[in-house]
Amino acid sequence: MIRVLLIDDNEDMLFNFKELFEINGYEAEVAFDGEEGYRQLEKSNFNVVVCDMNMPKMSGFQFVNKVVNDETLPPVPVIIHSGNLSELERLQFEKLGVAAFLKKGTPFEKFNDEILKILSN
Numbered sequence: 001m002i003r004v005l006l007i008d009d010n011e012d013m014l015f016n017f018k019e020l021f022e023i024n025g026y027e028a029e030v031a032f033d034g035e036e037g038y039r040q041l042e043k044s045n046f047n048v049v050v051c052d053m054n055m056p057k058m059s060g061f062q063f064v065n066k067v068v069n070d071e072t073l074p075p076v077p078v079i080i081h082s083g084n085l086s087e088l089e090r091l092q093f094e095k096l097g098v099a100a101f102l103k104k105g106t107p108f109e110k111f112n113d114e115i116l117k118i119l120s121n
Helices: 013-025 034-043 060-069 087-096 107-120
Strands: 003-007 027-031 048-053 078-081 101-104
Touching: 003 013, 003 034, 013 027, 027 034, 034 048, 048 060, 048 107, 060 078, 060 087, 060 101, 078 107, 101 107
Parallel strands: 003 027, 003 048, 048 078, 078 101
Antiparallel strands: none
């Protein structure tokens, strides 16, 4: 079973997303900000992380930067899920090795396809 960590500060969207993933056979955990997501990665392994960009306490960029530079964590692909991402932000994420970028509102089928493609590499 594919384990996914969903990180977003929008509680309604997060739980709707969690339900969609679980209905489609994923094991999904949630975190409400990058700090909480990072703590979950320290405790448990995930196959993929879906992370918002703009969050309190620790932004998506800060989260990815911390995860990439923490040699105690196993590598995990990260998908940035954001409503608006500038070209500069996209380039910064690409330098950190982010696996994919999907806009908020993207249909679940696209997420599923992207995750399966990432995990097959």
